[in-house]
Amino acid sequence: MKVLKFGGTSVGSIENIERVKELITDGDKKIVVLSAMSGTTNILVEISELIKAEEPNKALEIIETLCKKYNGVIDDLFETSELKQTVGNYIDGIFEYLKSLTSEKHSELLYNKIVSQGELMSTYMFTQFLIQDGVNARLLPALDFMRIDKSFEPDEFYIKQNLQRIIDEALPADIYITQGFICLDAYGNVANLQRGGSDYTATIIGAVVEADEVQIWTDIDGMHNNDPRFVENTHAISNLSFDEAAELAYFGAKILHPQTVMPAMEANIPVRLKNTMDPESYGTLISQQTDGDGIKAIAAKDNITAIKIKSARMLLAHGFLKKVFEIFEKYETPIDMITTSEIAVSLTIDNDTHLTSIVEELDKFSNVEVDNQQSIICLVGHSIVSHSETHRLFRVLQDIPVRMISYGGSKNNISLLVSTEDKINALQHLNKYVFEDVVS
Ligand code: ASP
Ligand code: MG
Secondary structure, rough: EEEEOOHHHHOHHHHHHHHHHHHOOOOEEEEEEHHHHHHHHHHHHHHHHHHHHHOOOHHHHHHHHHHHHHHHHHHHHOOOOOHHHHHHHHHHHHHHHHHHHHHOOHHHHHHHHHHHHHHHHHHHHHHHHHHHHOOOOEOOOOOOOOEEOOOOOOHHHHHHHHHHHHHHHHOOEEEEEEHHHHHHHOOOOOEEEEOOOOOHHHHHHHHHOOOOOOEEEEEEOEEEOOOOOOOOOOOOOOOHHHHHHHHHHHOOOOOOOOOOOOHHHHOOOOEEEEOOOOOOOOOOEEEOOOOOOOOOEEEEEEEEEEEEEEEEHHOOOOOOHHHHHHHHHHHHOOOOEEEEEEEEEEEEOOOOHHHHHHHHHHOOOOEEEEEEEEEEEEEOOOOOOOOOOOOHHHHHHHHOOOEEEEEEEEEEEEEEEEEEEHHHHHHHHHHHHHOOOOOO
């Protein structure tokens, strides 16, 4: 069995919905995970923000506009008035529910209830659309089996048992459709796997059903070797190892939700990234295999804060780093990059919620300097730290002030920290030095 996930644009227009139908009706049994139609989750987040800002009337206006859009889609997708009515009733029910939520007080649960509606709508409409065309499709409600535990990790035991149970109980089908992104929390409340989490849903399901392969269908042709928004002539990377893909997904290759690779890696299930608009192209295959030498990809992550902690007491002392780390631990703030000298340590964080308190505590025993608006640029490839061509990347030091370099933390990653205003320039220079083979 294969698990196929389709993102928002794949179900964002009638034409694309038709395309997805063609792609999945090849006679093989499969589970299809869907995101909300493109733009919907952003609008739902906006609704939740308006409720938080105590602007229920503005929220209602947006709900009305979204409702009209969905009614238009239903009109175009369904042929008989009976089916238009059935699907219309379901969608109207959702919009009535959303309207009723505008009079509630904002809470995290309210947010979760609101943002879960997009996937409920897309999967219901898509399943009905397939059934209309004679496809033997069934909807498996994600809230009947997908659950996270108290540490927000997928509760694999629960998921496996319940998914198996509802598949067994459902009438046999060729195609099972389910919602990406949404789940229950450890207390049975509606929750989600964070923005972009449908990819993660797909690999969690892939792992529990021991799928032959998980396919993530988007509107780009795979993971690129550099950021196509800033660098010309990038290309999709054909093969990546799980480790390489995990580094890239975390460090800003926005195509995959960062945790997506984990369940697939643990269960050793290949993940294929495919383009709905160009199904024939190979895409990117992520598996246990590594392929090719040298740097394969460059990616950047913004909104990084660098903190320099300087203290004469660090000289020849032990336990200094422990003291520093304990403060970050206390404020549940993960550290990403770290470099040290004999009397100072520089590190980066991407969550600055508790920055003020952290700095206050560090200040008690050191001099602290904070630099905002930094970007991590990471270069990834199999064993690149020992590859004979890797040195070429360091030519970038001639062009751009580099704040930190992390080399040797893993064999497959070298990271540079630059000011965000230098990021594009750095990506372009690195592309030239690393991929374009310019020796000048
Ligand atoms: N619909 C959700 C989002 O926009 C989840 C996803 O698309 O993966 O974040
Ligand atoms: Mg996505």
